[in-house]
Amino acid sequence: MRCARAVLLSCLLALCFAASAWADITALAGQPEQGAASPSGLSSDQAAVSVTSTPVSPSTGQAAAQAVPAPGMPDFPITNRYKATVYGTPPAYRHKIPAEALAARAETRSITIEGRRVPELFWYTEAIEYSALLQDKKAPLIFIIAGTGARFNSSKVQFLQRLFYSAGYHAVGVSSPTHFNSIVSLSRHGLAGYVPYDVDDLRTLLGWIKTEVEAKAKVTGYSITGYSLGALHAAFLAERDSREKFFNFQKVLLINPPVDLYNSALTFDSWLKETDARTGGPEQAVNKFIENFSEFYQTNHIGKLDSDILYRFFRSLDVNDTELKQLIGVGFRITSASMVFTSDTCLDAGYLKPAGTKIATNEPLLPYFIAASRISFENYVDEFLLPYVQYREPGMTKERLLGACTLLRLEGYLRSAPNVLLIGNEDDPILNGAEVAFLKQTFGARATLFSRGGHCGNLQYTGFAAEMLRMMAVEDAR
Template sequence: MRPPKAICLVTFLFLMFFRQEAFAQRIDDANYHYPYKDPFVATSTVALMQGNEDIPGMIEDLQIKILNGRDHVHLLEGQGKLRYRFYQQEGPAPLIFIIPGMGSSAYAGSARYLAEFLARNRFHVLVLPSPFNWNFTLAASRSGIPGLVHEDAKDLYAVMQRTLNDIKEQGHAEIGKIGLLGLSEGARDAGHIGKLDMAQGKIGITTYLLVNPPVDMLEAVKRIDAMAGLGKRYGERQRSYLEAYAFGMLAEALHNDPNNPDYFAGWDTRARLTDRQFEYLIGSEFQKSVGDMVYTSNLVFDPGILKTPVSRSYRSARFDEARSYTLMGYIKTFLIPRLRQLSDKRMSLEKLNAQNSLKAIETTLEKNQNIFLMHNLDDFLISEEDIAFLKKVFGDRAKFYPHGGHLGNLWYPENKKDMLKIFKSLMPASPQLARQ
């Protein structure tokens, strides 16, 4: 017998209700004991993350040629190989690629910290630089000017293939299943790499984890520029003092063991900085990393925009000029004109934003059930609308934490446990996890 239509409707609504409830694995504030409720203080703890290189196996700093001619760029001669770091297990093991946040090298503290954590849990780990890092711009960016995400993803995908072959052939690494961990801007790149690998299958990535990806590029850029712009409140001498103080405070903290349970404790009182000062320092670091890339990019190809003379003995003024550009200034002055020259004469800010948004790969994120998300509800680079989009697209493959700012809880034990749960499917068995 067929059930009455009313019962079918009620059943359908019941299932839909519980499916919606299952969409977001939202961690309850009362059960999440992360210590820093201020998102800027939380974000600043990323600077405390470091490695101590005491893992079993081998750590190698490697270089590989990706593009012809990049070893002979004027003033950058001999530096045209891509620099990456490989954490190798003895014997066969799964491999996790790490793509760090904007401007970070393969040796960034957060990448080293997570790489060592994963290596202690029996993964090979291969860390690449961000496309916005000067070394990637020089060695692996075909256009010489990063920022169009699907082209950056193609460059990264090519680099992943080359480095994977390199560690197999030169390092004799025995590689099992493969995962990809992306952080911030690197998480957005990882989503686009997922689209490429689904179509081409040249690597065969089994599991992806996207941590704190920005959703709307334009809004994230505006927010970062506003944070860096807070420096206008201070005179040049005050900014120099503030940056020197932060550097000294951080250098003192980094003398300690990052694996000590108290290493990250009490940072808010130890730092003795205001919210606005934290904001400025965070935004300023983003801007400086882009400035270094601008300097390099303008040596790879010279659009004639930077006017300060540069030579082997006189470079600092050119660096200062490159670092004077905001993120939006870089996009409008360098990126969009270059894209119009290379590929799309009608490129605009709005068109670039549409192509760079996570919404551009919504179908991939929905269909690929092996792409997972970890995000923070107080991340200042996303909006309520962005959160709603992520919940809808990822469903129960997403986990949202009430605090942590932007990447500021990567070190927190609960987050690391959740990360391992996602990547444990790469293991051929279920080995006992290492200490947290």
């Protein structure tokens, strides 16, 4: 029963804001017949590949743009940042994708690293997958990087693909390095969460995709975007490419990025420690959430579960800010649990399971899920990630490791790069006041910040989508 509740919760939160992968792992785990891969077995640099508002910016002297809806366009209706994050954009306020873009067929492709050692528990995910939505004419290509734990075909990636396809781009969606498919089939180190390693893996993947797409379509140039953690990855990839000049990114759009990965993760974890005198702690919030959804599902005779139905469900809830924060925190923890379990299995590190042991097909994964879900991101960094990076890079300190995972490290580049743009929300709950000020001061007029929308909650809002299209207009990108 607890497993079913966990899977149900992860599925619901995935549709809303978490894009959790644990349900996939519990449903599809295979039969291990050989030992888990070692760190050296996961290295793949040379492996063969087969395709199977508003301070003034010191840098610009211009103020960050305060987004104002166009005449006749309604404001984003949700004023509570936690509700916006969980509920998303109400159906009546969503951007209408043109019919031609909706009808276009995205192709799922896969790349297999020959000779790569993959734990047989993950037999079904040996190839790294991505999605390509290509024009039938020459066009610039935009890479879209998913947020924390999200897959290449998550709802947000699909929306962005079709949005930019409608603007004239070839649009390619890739999974987050923190998604288990990326950890298993791509990661050189067999883990995720350290931005420099994650960006190395993304750079390798995007290079392979570039070669594949250019063999099939006419590409006039490259741009890149990402939302949430994917936006932070896009910023690091853009800075790297400014030196390597491999893609020569014409435009870079950062959508709701965290400024500091560690600070944002600690914020999520802190919400799991909050309690409410009326409603209790996170477990009670989750129980209430599932019970209310079960009643809603049965009484409304729902056949197909989609974002419209979920929005109706959320509108029916009586929840306070503490409960909403707990749900967001649980969603992040479920995603984090997937990452921790997958990394430990790939490295056979003995963190969740004894090193050298195999997980049989008929062995319940619930005990691993429970153990992983008790591990905060801070625990993961201190007990797993930092020791591994120190093993690979002697002399590494926690301060240096965390400093490598923040936009502050790129401040000079971000201030001076005219092709790097930012769009987000001033009320984003993963940002503190100093971080919002940093974004305004660093990007100046290249930033558009909406007063409300939470964390990616207004991604599909007509005003937000229209601003993304304006910022990434193809005629300016050629």
